[in-house]
Amino acid sequence: xxxxxxxxxxxxxxxxxxxxxxxxxxxxxxxxxxxxxxxxxxxxxxxxxxxxxxxxxxxxxxxxxxxxxxxxxxxxxxxxxxxxxxxxxxx
Numbered sequence: 001x002x003x004x005x006x007x008x009x010x011x012x013x014x015x016x017x018x019x020x021x022x023x024x025x026x027x028x029x030x031x032x033x034x035x036x037x038x039x040x041x042x043x044x045x046x047x048x049x050x051x052x053x054x055x056x057x058x059x060x061x062x063x064x065x066x067x068x069x070x071x072x073x074x075x076x077x078x079x080x081x082x083x084x085x086x087x088x089x090x091x
Contacts, residue, residue: 008042014048
């Protein structure tokens with residue numbers, strides 16, 4: 001992170017459906033990344049439910065409605081928001 005000053009997005013499974021535990025894990029990971037951070041933006045997203053469950057929810061050939069639902073998922077929203085912010089800062 002600190003050498004190249006590039007945005008970093010870390011997406012990890014919560015390994016739990018407990019939102020309090022997921023938030024605690026997210027804060028711990030953010031704390032681990034802080035010493036390596038420079039001016040480049042970074043974000044930790046903890047997937048609740050797991051990434052595998054999210055992927056299984058949506059079929060191989062998703063319908064337009066399923067794609068819309070996936071776009072509204074909180075994890076996808078956070079990822080999209082981070083990427084949008086990182087790209088707007090880069091330009």
